[in-house]
Amino acid sequence: KEFRLGLITPPPHTWTKAAEAFGAELSEKSGGAHSVSVFPARQLGNEAQMLQQLQTGALDMAFMTVAEVSNRVPNMGAFYAPYLAKDINHASAILRSDTARGMLAVLPQEAGVVGVGYGSAGMRQILSRGAVNSAADLSGLKLRITPFDPILDFYNALGAAPTPMPLPAVYDALANGQVDAIDMDVELINVLKYHEHADTLLISNHMMFPMVGLISARVYAGLSDADKAMISELMAKHVDSTLDVYMAKEPEWTDALTKVGKTFKRVDQDFFGDAIAQWETIWADKAPSLPELRKTAADLQ
Amino acid sequence: MLYRASHLWARVELVCAAALAASVTGLILLNVVTRAAGNAIYWVDEAAIYAMVWMTFLAASAAIHFRSAIAVTLVNEMLDGHGARMLERVVDLVLFIFACLMVWICLRWFMPLELMRAGWDVKAFQGQTFNFIYAEPTNTLGLPKVWVWLVMPLFTLGALLHSAANLFYPGRHPEAETAQ
Amino acid sequence: MTPILFLVLLFASVPIALVLALTALWYIYDSGNLVLYDSFAQQMFAGVENYGLLAIPLFILTGELMNEGGMTQRLVRAARVFVGGFRGGLAYINLLANMFMAAIIGSAASQIAVMSRAMVPAMKEEGYDPGFAAATTAAGGLLAPVIPPSMLFVIYGVLAQLPIGDLFIAGIIPGLIMAGSFFIVVALIGLSQQFPKGDWMTMPQALRALRDALPAFLIPLAIVGGILFGIATPTESAAVASLIAFGVGWLVYREIHIRDLGAMFARTATNSSLVIFMIAAANVFGWVVIYEELPQKLAAFLSTVTSDPFTFLLIVNLCLLFVGMLIDGIAALILITPILLPIAMNSYGISPYQFGVVISLNLVLGLLTPPVGVGLYIASAMSGVRPFTIFTALWPFLLAVAVVLVMLSYFPILSTALI
Ligand code: NA
Ligand code: NA
Numbered sequence: 001k002e003f004r005l006g007l008i009t010p011p012p013h014t015w016t017k018a019a020e021a022f023g024a025e026l027s028e029k030s031g032g033a034h035s036v037s038v039f040p041a042r043q044l045g046n047e048a049q050m051l052q053q054l055q056t057g058a059l060d061m062a063f064m065t066v067a068e069v070s071n072r073v074p075n076m077g078a079f080y081a082p083y084l085a086k087d088i089n090h091a092s093a094i095l096r097s098d099t100a101r102g103m104l105a106v107l108p109q110e111a112g113v114v115g116v117g118y119g120s121a122g123m124r125q126i127l128s129r130g131a132v133n134s135a136a137d138l139s140g141l142k143l144r145i146t147p148f149d150p151i152l153d154f155y156n157a158l159g160a161a162p163t164p165m166p167l168p169a170v171y172d173a174l175a176n177g178q179v180d181a182i183d184m185d186v187e188l189i190n191v192l193k194y195h196e197h198a199d200t201l202l203i204s205n206h207m208m209f210p211m212v213g214l215i216s217a218r219v220y221a222g223l224s225d226a227d228k229a230m231i232s233e234l235m236a237k238h239v240d241s242t243l244d245v246y247m248a249k250e251p252e253w254t255d256a257l258t259k260v261g262k263t264f265k266r267v268d269q270d271f272f273g274d275a276i277a278q279w280e281t282i283w284a285d286k287a288p289s290l291p292e293l294r295k296t297a298a299d300l301q
Numbered sequence: 302m303l304y305r306a307s308h309l310w311a312r313v314e315l316v317c318a319a320a321l322a323a324s325v326t327g328l329i330l331l332n333v334v335t336r337a338a339g340n341a342i343y344w345v346d347e348a349a350i351y352a353m354v355w356m357t358f359l360a361a362s363a364a365i366h367f368r369s370a371i372a373v374t375l376v377n378e379m380l381d382g383h384g385a386r387m388l389e390r391v392v393d394l395v396l397f398i399f400a401c402l403m404v405w406i407c408l409r410w411f412m413p414l415e416l417m418r419a420g421w422d423v424k425a426f427q428g429q430t431f432n433f434i435y436a437e438p439t440n441t442l443g444l445p446k447v448w449v450w451l452v453m454p455l456f457t458l459g460a461l462l463h464s465a466a467n468l469f470y471p472g473r474h475p476e477a478e479t480a481q
Numbered sequence: 482m483t484p485i486l487f488l489v490l491l492f493a494s495v496p497i498a499l500v501l502a503l504t505a506l507w508y509i510y511d512s513g514n515l516v517l518y519d520s521f522a523q524q525m526f527a528g529v530e531n532y533g534l535l536a537i538p539l540f541i542l543t544g545e546l547m548n549e550g551g552m553t554q555r556l557v558r559a560a561r562v563f564v565g566g567f568r569g570g571l572a573y574i575n576l577l578a579n580m581f582m583a584a585i586i587g588s589a590a591s592q593i594a595v596m597s598r599a600m601v602p603a604m605k606e607e608g609y610d611p612g613f614a615a616a617t618t619a620a621g622g623l624l625a626p627v628i629p630p631s632m633l634f635v636i637y638g639v640l641a642q643l644p645i646g647d648l649f650i651a652g653i654i655p656g657l658i659m660a661g662s663f664f665i666v667v668a669l670i671g672l673s674q675q676f677p678k679g680d681w682m683t684m685p686q687a688l689r690a691l692r693d694a695l696p697a698f699l700i701p702l703a704i705v706g707g708i709l710f711g712i713a714t715p716t717e718s719a720a721v722a723s724l725i726a727f728g729v730g731w732l733v734y735r736e737i738h739i740r741d742l743g744a745m746f747a748r749t750a751t752n753s754s755l756v757i758f759m760i761a762a763a764n765v766f767g768w769v770v771i772y773e774e775l776p777q778k779l780a781a782f783l784s785t786v787t788s789d790p791f792t793f794l795l796i797v798n799l800c801l802l803f804v805g806m807l808i809d810g811i812a813a814l815i816l817i818t819p820i821l822l823p824i825a826m827n828s829y830g831i832s833p834y835q836f837g838v839v840i841s842l843n844l845v846l847g848l849l850t851p852p853v854g855v856g857l858y859i860a861s862a863m864s865g866v867r868p869f870t871i872f873t874a875l876w877p878f879l880l881a882v883a884v885v886l887v888m889l890s891y892f893p894i895l896s897t898a899l900i
Contacts, residue, residue, distance in 0.1 A: 004772070010641070011823040041818075043771050048440075049527045055433045056519040058772075071438055112433045140339055147440050152343065163341045164441065169714060172646045178336070178714060218431050318750035319743060325538055329720035333713050346532060353538060353753075354529045357761065360754030361498070370496030371755055371858045373851070375869065377494045388493060395495050399503055406522050434523075453522045 003036045003219075005061040006044040006053070014245045015063050015211060016040045018119065022238035029230060036061070055112035057218035063119065063239060066210040067148040072111045075103060078287035080150035082206050082276045083269040084297050088123055088250045091208040092243040095120060099296040103289050108217040117236035119211040120246050122185035122253070124151075126202040127194055129180050131263065135272050141180040144170055151183065151207065153282050157275035174198060185209060186253040187246075200263040203254060206272065213239035307466035308475060311366035314359040314459060321356035325349050344441040351442075351449050358452045362459030365396060366466070367475055386472065393467045400461040407454045410434065411447075483508050487807075491852055501762040505769045512773055521765060528764025529757055532716065533635050538753040539719035540586045543700070543726050544595030545745045550730015550737045552697045553599040556581070559694035561679065562687040569676030571607055572617055572667045575600045579621025580660050583628035584701055585722060587635070589848050590756050593622035593856045597863035608677035611866045612874035613670070619849055619860040619871060620663055620878035626845050628656035630704075630718075633841040636814055641822055641833050650899045651834040655842065655889055662881040670877065696729040759855060763813075780820045790829040794836075794890035797821060798843055802883075805847020806854075813844045835896040839889050846882050849875060 005023070009015045016038065023036030044050055044059060047068040053059035070076035078084075079100075085091035094100060095118040104115035132138060139159035145151050147164035155162040163179055167188075173179045175197040182194060186203075189195055213235045220228065258264050269276060283290055328349040335342050364370040372392075377385050408414075412432055419426035423435045437446040467473075486507050490500045502525070509517045547553045560577055564570040579596055586592045596618045604614035626633040629649035638648045682690065700722045707713035707721055730737035783800070787793050804813050817840060825831040848856030851872060861868045889895055 011827075037774060037777075039771065043820075044768065045524070045527055048437075049524070052433075052437070052523055053520050055431060057431075057516050058514075058520045071440065072433075072436065109428065110436075112427070112431050142336060142339065142341060147343075161336075161339055161341045162343070163336065164343060164346065173714065175646055176710065178712075315747055315751070318754065319747035322538055322542070322746045322750040322753070323742075325535060326542060326720055326723060329535065329539065329717055330724060333707075333717045333721060337712055349535055350530055350532060353535055353757070354526065356538070356750050357529050357754045357757040358526075360750045361758040364496075364751070364754065364758075369751070369755075370498060371759065371855060371862070372494040372496045373491050373853065373858075374494045375852065376492045378867070378869070391493055392495050395490065395493070395503070396499065399499050402503075402506060403522070406518060409519055410522050450523070450526060453526055457522075 001034055003034065003060040004039060004044075005036050005063070006039045006042075006050045006059050007063045008040075008042045008047055008050075008065075009063075010041045013040075014242050014249075015119065015121075018238045018242050018245075019063055021241070022235055025238070026231065026234050029234065030227075034227070034231070051111070051113070051214075054214060054216040055218070057216050060216055060219045061235070062214045063211055064214055065121070066118075066212050067146060067151075069107070069111060069113075069115075069212060069214075070150065071148055073107065074149075074286045075106070075289050076287075077150040077283060078103070078290040078293045079210050080154075080207050081283065081290060081294065082154055082272065082279055084293065085123070085205075085208050086268075086301070087205050088120070088208075088246050090297070090300065091120060091123065091210075092247055093300045094208075094293070094297050095210055095243060096240070097296045097300065099289070099292050103293075104212070107214075108220075112217045113214040114217050114220045114232070116213045116215060116232045117239050119213065119239040119242035121209040121211060122187050122246055122250050123205040124183055124207040124209060125186060125189070126204055126206075127174075127182050127184055127189055127198045128200045128202065129174065129177065129198050130200070132181075132200050132202055132265075135275065138181070142178070144173060144179045144182040146183070149286075150279075150283065154207070154275065154279050155183070157278040158272065170194065171197075186250060186257060190253050190256055195257060195260045195262055198262060200265065201257055203257075203264070203266045204268075204271070206269075211239065211242065303462075304466045304470045304473065307366055307463050310459060310462055311363040311475075314363040318356045318360040318363070321352045321359070324352045325356065328352065344443075347439060347441045351439075354449070355452045358456040359459070362456050362463060365460055366463040368467070390468075390471055393464065393471065396460070396464040397468050400457065400464045403453075403457040404461060407457050411454065483511055497853055497855075498759045498762040501759070501766040505762075505766045508769050508773070514772070517769065517772065524768050525761050525765045528761040533632055534757055534760065536587055536632055536716045536719050537591060537756055538749055539716065539723055540588055540591035541594060541753050542745070542749045543585070543719060543723040544591065544598075545749055546723055546726035546730055546737065547697075547700075548595070548598055549741060549745060550726055551734045552700075552726060552730060553578075553595070554603075555690070555694045555734075556697050557599065557603060558690045559697075562682055562690050565679045566681035568678045569667065569671045570679050571600075571604050571609065572613075572671070572676060573664065575604065575614075575617050576621050576660065576663050576667065579618070579624055580628065581701070583624040583656065584630075585704055586625045587630040587632040587719075589622045589625045589845050590855055590859055592625035593619050593848075593859050594752060594863050596622060597860045601860075601864035601866065607679060610674075610874065611864070612870040615860050615864045615866040615871045616874035616878060617663075617667065618864070619856055619875060620666075620882075622856060622860075623842075623845050623849070623878075623882065624656055624660055624663075627652045627659055627838075627842060629653065631841075633814060633845065634837065637818060637837045637841055641818060641837060643833055643837070647900045648834065648837060651838055651896045652841075653899055654895050655838050655885070658888070658895065659842075659882065659885050662885055663878060666877045666881050696733050699725050699729065755859075756855065777820055780824055784824055784828055788829075790825075790831050791891055793825070793829050794831070794839060795887070797825075797840070798886055798890060801840060801843040802846065802850070805844050806850045806852065813847060814841065817844070832893050832897055834900060835889070835893040838896040839886060842882065842889065843886055846879065846886075849879060 005019050007015055019038045027035045047064050050062050066076050066079055085094055107113050107115045141160050142163050143155055143160045144165045145162045152162050328345050332345045377388055415430055416426050427433055435447050439446050487504045560574040564573050582592055600618045601614045605611050629652055634648040703721050703725050704718040707718040713721055825836045848854055857868050860871055
C-alpha cells in the first residue's frame with residue numbers, strides 16, 4: 001500500500017527528513033510492498049485539518065506537534081508542565097519513558113489516531129525587545145505564543161498579555177513592536193533571525209515542545225498484524241531519531257546566539273517564581289498523568 | 302411559492318452576511334484597541350475568521366439565487382436568445398445536481414442518523430463510526446467546532462432551495478440589488 | 482475525462498467556484514479514493530479559515546467607503562491638477578492612483594474592484610474607449626500584490642518560511658519596474674491612437690482640489706504609521722483604514738449617511754464572498770490534486786529537462802502562465818510553492834526571494850488571463866464592460882508584464898537588492 005504522510009514543516013526541516021527516511025526504510029523492509037509519499041509544508045492542510053483527515057482515513061499518517069493533539073486530549077498537556085525537563089537531553093529521556101508512551105494508549109478512542117512514539121522540536125525560550133531582569137519585567141508585556149492552552153496558562157500566570165500569532169507574522173510584529181517578546185525555540189530564532197529585532201535572549205528552557213508520530217486508527221485497523229508491528233516500529237524509530245538531532249544541534253544553535261551581540265541570559269525555574277505553582281494547580285485537574293510524569297522526570301534526572 | 306421562499310431566504314442570507322461583514326470589521330478594530338491598551342483578547346482573531354467564513358458561505362448561497370456568481374460567459378454571449386436560454390437551463394440543472402451532491406456529502410460528514418441511533422451519545426457514536434466531528438474543539442473560543450461547521454449544511458440547504466427554485470421557475474432574474 | 486468535464490462546465494458558464502468543486506468531486510470518483518468525500522465539505526470550509534483572507538473584506542470595505550464618501554473622486558481630482566491638461570492625462574492618473582492604492586491594498590482582486598468603479602466611469606465620461614479604460618485599471622490592479630503590502634507575499638512567506646517584511650521589501654523594485662512598464666505601454670498606445678485631452682484647472686480650482694483631497698492622505702499615513710509604530714498588523718491596518726475612510730466620508734465630506742451603512746456592508750459581503758468562495762473551492766480542488774500527487778509528477782519531469790537556473794525559471798514561467806489561465810493567484814500559489822520551491826532552491830540555487838517574486842507576479846498575471854481570470858471578470862462586473870472587450874485592450878499590458886517577468890528571472894538582483 002502507498003501511505004500518505006503529512007506534516008507542517010518545510011522540506012529541509014528535521015521532521016521532514018525523518019519522514020522521508022521512514023518512507024525509504026519502510027519500502028526497503030517490506031520489499032517494496034509498502035511506500036510512503038511525504039506531503040511537507042502543510043500541503044494537505046494545517047495540523048487541525050490533517051488530524052481530521054487522519055480521523056476519516058483520508059490521510060494515513062502524520063508527524064504532529066503534541067500541542068495539536070492536546071487540544072483534543074487534555075491529558076497530553078502534561079508534557080508542557082514548566083520545567084518538567086531541565087534541558088533537551090532530559091526532555092528526550094522523558095519522552096522515551098514508558099510513562100510517556102503509556103499516555104498514547106487512549107488516542108484511538110479519544111482522537112481516532114494511533115500514536116507510535118515521540119519526537120521533538122527544541123525547548124522553548126523567550127526573546128524580548130526590552131531588558132528582562134526578573135519575571136516581574138515580563139508582566140504586562142505583549143508576548144507572542146502558539147495558541148494552545150498550557151502555554152496560555154503559563155504566561156497568564158506570569159501576568160503577561162499572551163498574543164496568539166501565526167509564525168509568518170512574528171518577524172514583523174517583533175520588528176515594529178506589535179509584540180514586546182516572543183516564545184520561541186533556538187532553531188527558529190537562528191533560522192528566521194528574530195534576534196535582529198530584540199535585545200534580550202532568555203535561555204530559559206521553560207517548556208519542551210514534543211512531536212508525535214500518528215497513524216489513522218481507521219487505516220491501522222485494516223492492516224495485518226505483521227504490518228501493524230513493522231510500520232509502528234519503523235515509524236517510532238524515525239520519529240525518535242529527531243530527538244537525537246535536537247540533542248546534537250541545540251547546543252550549537254544556542255552557542256551561535258551568544259555571538260549575535262545581544263544580552264544573553266540563562267535562567268532557571270526560580271526566575272519564574274510562583275507562576276509555575278499556579279500552572280500546576282490549573283493542570284492537576286485537566287491532566288491526570290501529570291504527577292506520574294513529574295515523578296518519571298525526577299527519576300530520570 | 303417555491304420561488305418566493307427562495308427570494309425571501311436569499312434576502313435573509315444577505316442581511317446576515319452584511320451583519321457578519323460588520324462584525325469582522327468590528328472584531329479586528331477591537332483587536333487593535335485592546336492590544337494597544339496592553340490587554341489583548343485571546344479569541345478575537347478566531348471569532349473574526351469564523352464571522353468571515355459564515356459571511357462567505359451565506360452570501361455564496363444567495364449568489365445562486367441572484368445568479369451573480371462569477372462565471373465564464375464567453376459561449377453564452379455568442380449564442381442567440383434561444384441557445385442562451387437553453388444553456389442557462391443546463392447551468393440551473395448542474396447547480397441543482399451540485400446542491401444534491403452537497404446534501405449527500407453533509408450527511409456523510411455529520412452522520413445525523415447514526416448519531417440518533419447512538420442515542421445522541423457522542424462517545425458511543427465515535428466508537429461506532431470513527432467520526433470525531435462532535436468532539437472537535439475550536440482553538441480559542443471554547444466552543445465545539447461543530448457549531449461553526451453548521452454553516453456548511455446551511456449553505457447546502459440554501460443552495461438546494463435556490464437551485465430548485467431557479468430550475469422550476471426558469472428565466473427569472475431577480476435584481477441583485479447589492480451585487481453591483 | 483476530468484479535464485474535459487472541467488472545460489465543458491467552465492464554458493457552459495457554470496460559476497467558476499462550482500466548476501472547481503464539481504471537478505474535484507468527479508476526480509475523487511474517478512481515482513477511486515472515495516474516502517475523500519468524508520473530508521470534502523470540511524476541506525472546503527478550511528480553505529476559507531485563514532487569517533490572511535480577512536484582509537479581503539476589509540480592503541473591499543475601505544474601497545466602498547472611499548467611493549461612497551467621495552474620497553476616491555477627490556483623490557483623482559487632485560491628481561488632475563498635475564496632469565489633467567495633458568493628452569491622455571486621465572490614463573496616467575489612473576496608473577498613479579493605482580500605485581498609490583497599491584500601497585494601501587494587498588490584493589489585486591480587491592484593488593481592481595475598487596478602482597474599476599472609480600476610474601472607468603470617469604475615463605468613459607472624458608471620451609476614452611471603455612475597453613482601454615477597464616484594461617488600464619485592471620492592469621494597474623496587478624501592482625497591488627507586488628508593491629507592499631501584499632497578500633500573496635504573506636501567503637508565500639508562510640509556505641516558504643521567510644520573514645514577510647523582507648518579502649515586502651523584495652517587491653518594491655519589481656513593483657516600480659512594473660509600474661514604469663505600464664506607463665510606457667500607455668504612452669505607446671497614446672502614440673497610435675489619440676487620447677482625449679482634458680482641461681487645466683484654474684488656480685482656485687486647483688487649490689480647492691488639493692485641499693479637498695488632503696484628508697484622503699490620512700489613509701496611507703495611518704497604514705504605514707500603524708505598521709511602523711506597532712499599533713496594527715497589515716490586516717488590522719486595513720480595518721483602521723476603513724474606519725478613517727468612514728470618519729472622513731461621514732464627518733468631513735458629509736457624503737456618507739449612517740442609513741447607507743447597511744447597504745455598504747451588504748455589498749462588501751457579496752463582493753468579498755465572490756472571491757473568497759472561489760478560494761474555498763480552489764482549496765478543495767488543490768487538495769484533491771495534491772493528494773493524487775499530480776504536481777509532483779510534473780515537477781519531477783521539469784527537473785530532467787535543464788540544469789540552467791534561467792532556463793528553469795523560463796520553463797516555470799511558461800507552465801505557470803498556463804496554470805494561471807485555469808487557477809488564479811492565491812489558490813495557485815498554495816498549489817505550486819511547496820512543490821517548485823524546493824527544486825528551485827536545491828537543484829538550481831535560486832534565491833527564495835527571487836523565486837517568490839517571480840511566481841507571485843506570474844500567478845497574479847493569471848488573474849487577467851482567460852478562461853479563468855477572476856480579475857478580468859471583476860473588472861467587467863464593476864465597469865459594465867464585457868470581459869472580451871477588456872481582454873482585447875489588455876494584451877499590451879500583459880505583454881509588458883511578461884517582459885518584466887523575463888527580466889526578474891534573469892536578474893536576481895532586482896528582487897534581492899534591497900533586502
Ligand atoms: Na499592495
Ligand atoms: Na487566469
